[in-house]
Amino acid sequence: MTDELLYRIGLAGPSRVGKSSLVVSLLRDSREQLGGYPLHLTAADLGTERRVAKTTAELDNSLIQGEFRSDALAGNVEAFTFQLRLAAGPKSAGLRIELMDYPGKWFNPRTRPDDSVADWAACKDFIANASVLVVPVEAIVLMEATGTRQRAASKQLLALEEVAKTAEWWATSRGQYRDEPALLLLCPVKCESYFADNLNATDRSTELHEAVRTTYAKVIDTVRDNAPHAEIAYCAVDTIGCVSLVRADWTEEGGQPVIRAKYRVIGDGEEMSFKGIDHLLTLLLRHLVDAQHRALEILAVQRERAAAEAEALAIRNEGLIGNLLLSLSGQRRRRRQLSSDRRGAADSTHRQVEELNEVIKDLAERPLSAKRVNTW
Ligand SMILES: Nc1nc2c(ncn2[C@@H]2O[C@H](COP(=O)(O)OP(=O)(O)OP(=O)(O)O)[C@@H](O)[C@H]2O)c(=O)[nH]1
Ligand SMILES: [Mg+2]
Known part of the structure; x- marks a missing residue:
């Protein structure tokens, strides 16, 4: 009998919110991030290794000659399940982890293509069986919305209704296994301009935290109601880091709101400056190791x-x-x-x-x- 258990991590977010960037940032330097700890998070198959390398290169290419191209990362056209292994100690048999990334346009019924209904059903099934639900939150969409119209547009861009629905069925499913740990992670991304601990100087971190707490109140409440044992955490992450928001313009495209952000590169302009990724990894590992510990005790x-x-x-x-x-x-x-x-x-x-x-x-x-x- 093998002691290797399988854990799933699900994502909930619309197109271009930053799902793939977040996942790859988490994996690219995980060995470094885990420095000093008897833990190793690694790709468990060649497909995952290739995927991480490809997306890492695309992410790196978004910084060229002192310019940041926010469209360098191609949006997903299909779902991809990252196969990972976490060895929690030299004698430990380890954990298998699956993390599913998918095209964000499937997430929102307004943008879901007719021929993706079955694909989305498979994603939903995966999420329902995940012990962790990660919700990337596009920080600029929250923070640069002023006035009633922009705030309404920001809820649409964040696909808030869909996120709440997803959180509800994830939590309902988690509620059936109350002796198993469950974790909801709300992760603001693209938030370099609101923290003074990386390369920017303005600190609007309290405002961002408050905006996430109030905007996602329904999501938090639904998880509390349906899975009272679930842990709910907030972790703000810079996956680019070395950029500063110059301006954000709200426009419309095909009747849908759009926000166009213009950044300037800061720091030496060559290297990204991740921040918060190590914290996110720690939160995830605490959850996974705790889950493994409980299973092994039994x-x-x-x-x-x-x-x-x-x-x-x-x-x-x-x-x-x-x-x-x-x-x-x-x-x-x-x-x-x-x-x-x-x-x-x-x-x-x-x-x-x-x-x-x-x-x-x-x-x-x-x-x-x-x-x-x-x-x-
Ligand atoms: N400024 C900034 N931009 C970011 C950050 N993370 C991602 N981006 C940009 O946001 C764009 C979209 O990111 P993706 O990770 O591809 O978004 P996605 O949610 O996977 O999109 P789909 O695959 O279409 O669902 C990319 O071009 C990134 O350059 C960040 O932390 N800061
Ligand atoms: Mg993607």
Whole structure:
């Protein structure tokens, strides 16, 4: 029997919000991000490795000769499931993680092509089975909306109704498994211009936090109502970092609101400056390691019981003739072997639980920026 469990991470967000950038930023430097911790998050197959490399290159290409091209990243045209492995310690059997990214136009019924209905149904099914739901929030859409019309347009751009619906059925599904950890992560992205801890100087982090809290109140409430055990966290991330918003113009295209952002590159203009990604990874790892810990604790109890039963059988006295027959038929030896195998399996699971205790302690002590991370 393998101890490798499968965890799913779902995404909820419309087109161009920044889903793929967020996922790839999380994976590209994960080894570096995890520095010092006995954890390794790696691509589990060649397809994932290729995908990360391709999207990383596109993201890097959005910064060329001191200019930021916000259209450098091609939008997804199909769904892609990242296959990942997290080894939570040298003796740990590890966790398998699947993360599904998809074209954001499928998310919104207004933009969903007729021939994508079945594809979207498969995405919904994946999300319903995910223990984590990540909601990327396009920060500029929230922060640059002034007046009633722009605020209404911003809700449309963020596909707020759809996000709330998705959160509701995710939470309803999580509500059926209350002994399993569940995590909702609200992640503002494109928020470089509102934090003074990276390359920009203006601090509007409190305002951003408040805007997310009030705008996503329905999402938060629906998760609280349907999955009261779920953790709800906020984590603001810069996946580009070295840009500053110059202006944001609200226009319309085909009757739909659009926001056009103009940035200037700051810093040395060559390198991106991620911020908050390590915090996001920590929040995710805390959840995954906790889930694995709970599952292994249950397994350890089962294996301990099985080992005790096998041991009792191996040493059972079956009387003079019974004992002789057991010995002659080789049955006694087989019982001892089974007992020894089961003892080994139980001890190994106990060691894994112990090892995870240490990892959990390490992750809990990892400092998180109070401006970028919050739990609700
Ligand atoms: N300024 C800024 N731009 C970003 C950031 N993250 C992503 N972008 C830009 O936003 C654009 C859209 O990002 P994607 O990650 O492709 O968005 P998506 O949600 O995957 O889009 P679809 O695949 O169409 O659903 C990209 O061209 C990025 O350059 C960020 O943190 N800051
Ligand atoms: Mg994408």
